[in-house]
Amino acid sequence: MSxxxxxxxxxxxxxxxxxxxxxxxxxxxxxxxxxxxxxxxLVVVLxxxxxxxxxxxxxxxxxxxxxxxxxxxxxxxxxxxGLLLSAGSAVDRYGRRRMLLVGLVLFGLGSLAxxxxxxxxQLIAARAGMGVGGALLVTATLAVAMQVFDSGERxxxxxxxxxxxxxxxxxxxxxxxxxxAHLPWGAIFLxxxxxxxxxxLAGWTLVPESRDPSGGRLDLGGVALSTAGLTAxxxxxxxxxxxxxxxxxxxxxxxxxxxxxxxxxRWEQRVAHPMLDMHFFRNRRFVGxxxxxVLITFxxxxxxxxxxxxxxxxxxxxxxxxxxxxxxxxxxxxxLNVSGIAAMVIRRLGLPAAIATGMTLLAGGLALVTHVxxxxxxxxxxxxxxxxxxxxxxxxxxxxxxxxxxxxxxxxAGAGVDGTMTEVGGxxxxxxxxxxxxxxxxxxxPAALAGAGSFPAALAAxxxxxxxxxxxxxxxxxxxxxxxxxxxxxGGFVAAALLYRADxxxxxx
Numbered sequence: 001m002s003x004x005x006x007x008x009x010x011x012x013x014x015x016x017x018x019x020x021x022x023x024x025x026x027x028x029x030x031x032x033x034x035x036x037x038x039x040x041x042l043v044v045v046l047x048x049x050x051x052x053x054x055x056x057x058x059x060x061x062x063x064x065x066x067x068x069x070x071x072x073x074x075x076x077x078x079x080x081x082g083l084l085l086s087a088g089s090a091v092d093r094y095g096r097r098r099m100l101l102v103g104l105v106l107f108g109l110g111s112l113a114x115x116x117x118x119x120x121x122q123l124i125a126a127r128a129g130m131g132v133g134g135a136l137l138v139t140a141t142l143a144v145a146m147q148v149f150d151s152g153e154r155x156x157x158x159x160x161x162x163x164x165x166x167x168x169x170x171x172x173x174x175x176x177x178x179x180x181a182h183l184p185w186g187a188i189f190l191x192x193x194x195x196x197x198x199x200x201l202a203g204w205t206l207v208p209e210s211r212d213p214s215g216g217r218l219d220l221g222g223v224a225l226s227t228a229g230l231t232a233x234x235x236x237x238x239x240x241x242x243x244x245x246x247x248x249x250x251x252x253x254x255x256x257x258x259x260x261x262x263x264x265x266r267w268e269q270r271v272a273h274p275m276l277d278m279h280f281f282r283n284r285r286f287v288g289x290x291x292x293x294v295l296i297t298f299x300x301x302x303x304x305x306x307x308x309x310x311x312x313x314x315x316x317x318x319x320x321x322x323x324x325x326x327x328x329x330x331x332x333x334x335x336l337n338v339s340g341i342a343a344m345v346i347r348r349l350g351l352p353a354a355i356a357t358g359m360t361l362l363a364g365g366l367a368l369v370t371h372v373x374x375x376x377x378x379x380x381x382x383x384x385x386x387x388x389x390x391x392x393x394x395x396x397x398x399x400x401x402x403x404x405x406x407x408x409x410x411x412x413a414g415a416g417v418d419g420t421m422t423e424v425g426g427x428x429x430x431x432x433x434x435x436x437x438x439x440x441x442x443x444x445x446p447a448a449l450a451g452a453g454s455f456p457a458a459l460a461a462x463x464x465x466x467x468x469x470x471x472x473x474x475x476x477x478x479x480x481x482x483x484x485x486x487x488x489x490x491g492g493f494v495a496a497a498l499l500y501r502a503d504x505x506x507x508x509x
Contacts, residue, residue, distance in 0.1 A: 027148040029206050034148075034157055036202040037141040038164040040104065043195050044134045045168025046175065047111075048077060050188055053176040053319040057185045058123075068120040074238055075124045079131030080138070081423040082231030086223045087135040088143070088416020089275035092212040096143045096412060100203050103136030108196035115190035126189075135419075142415035146403055147210045155346055158403070159337035159396035163330075166391055169304075170323060170330035177320020212409045221267050222275040229260030230420060237427040241434050276413055280406055284502035289401035292495025293418060294425040296359060296398055299491045300391065302429025303366050303484030306437060306477055310369075313455050314474045328381055332388030333395070342392040351397045352496040352503070358394025359492020362387050363485040370481040394492060401499055429487070433480050441476035445469070 027033070051058075051073055058064050058072060091099040110130030117123035142161060149157040179187050236254035243250050268274040280286050304326075311322035336342040346354040365386030372379050399418055406414045445458060446465070455473045 049172030083135035091412030100140035107133030111192035115186040143411040156343035173323025225264035232257030286405035288498030293421040295491030297425030298429040299487030301426035302433035336392035356496035361390030363489040437480035444472035
C-alpha cells in the first residue's frame, strides 16, 4: 500500500483535534510535489502556443505549405485531445506516478525528435508523439494533485494547477519569440529536455504511487473507440473554418466521430471493466460540472483567441509582442491562486456562485477591452486584470466541481473527462467565434474584395483602401468579441445553475 493510500496512525501522538489529525496524515513535501506537477503542466500547455511565432521560419527553412503548417500546429493538440480519456484510465489503472514518469519520457523524446527534425513530415510525427506524452501528463498531474492534497488544501492546489495552464497559454508566444531571436527554431523544443529531466528526477524521488485497486483489465475496445471518435470530432472542429462546415470531409469526420462515441458509450455499458464508468453520468453534479467545462471554455478560449487577433492585426503587434501584453492576464491568475485568495473566495461563495462571479468578471473585462476605445495600454491592462480575476475564480471552481463529483480512486478518469471537455469546448469556441468574425468581416468588405478569405489577403488586395479593410476587420472583431463575452456570461450562469440545482436535488458529491 502506498503512502497516500495508508490511513494515518494517530495513536500515542496526542492529536486531539481533527485539524491536528488531518495535518499529521498529509503527504510530506506535497507543495514541492505540486511545484513539479505545475512545471510539467506548464511545459505541456506551452507547446500548444509556442510554435505560433515560428511559422514564418518553418515556412522558409522546411519549405512548408499552408497545410503543412496547419498539421505542425494541430498534430499535437489533435493527438492529445483524442487520447485524454484513455490516458485518464491508464493513470488510474497502472499507477499515477508511473504514468507521470512515462508521460515525461514520451514528451521528452518527442521534443528531442521535434528539435532535430529536418522535414515537415518528421516535425509533424514528432509533434504527434509529444501529444501522446502530453495526454498522460495532463491527466496524471491533476490526478496526483487530487491524491496528495486533502480536502482542506485541495481547492488551493487545484487553483494553482489551473493557473499554470493560463500562464502557459499567455507565455507561449513571448517565450517562443525570445528563443527565435537568438537561437534556431529547434531550440523551442529542445528547451523542454532539461525541464523534463528535472521533473523526472523530482517525480521519481518525491511523488508517492497510487492507483485504483479495482482497475481490472485494460479496456482495449474503449480505448480504440474513444480515441478514434474524439480525434474525428476534434479534427472536424479544427478543420471546419478552413474547409467549410458543409464540406464532405468535415461532415463525414463529424458524423463518424459521433457514431464512434455512441458505440463507445454502449461498449462501456456492457464491458466488465470499463475505462469510463457511465454511472458517473447519473450524478447530476458531475453532468452539471462537465457541461460547465464545455460552456465556459467555449466562451473564454474563443474570446481570448479573438483578443490576440485584435492585438496582432488591429494594433499591429507581432505574435510574441501580443503574447507579452497578455502576460498580466496570466500573472493575475497565478498570484490570486498562489496567495490563496482565490481559494478563500471560492470556499466562502461556494462553487456555483464562484463560477458565476468569475465568468461575470471575465465577460466584463472582455467587454471593457472590446468597447472602450483607447490607443494606450491602460484600458487593455485594466481589462486583462479583471479577466484574470474572473478566471482565477471560475477555472479552479469548475475543475473542483468535476473532480469532487467522482470517487477519489477514479481521479485519472475525472481528469481525462475534464481535459477532454476543455479541449472540445476550447476548439469549438475558436472555431465558432472565428466563424462569426469571418462572416461579419466578409459582410463589411466592399464587393471588389468579397472573395478575400482572410484579413491579410484582403489587405494585400485592397491597394489604397487598406485603412477601410482594417476598420472593417476591427468592427468584425468587436462583433465576435461581444458574442464571446455574452457566451462567457451565459455559460457561467448556466453552469452555476446546473451545479446549484444538482446540489439541491442530490447533495454534494
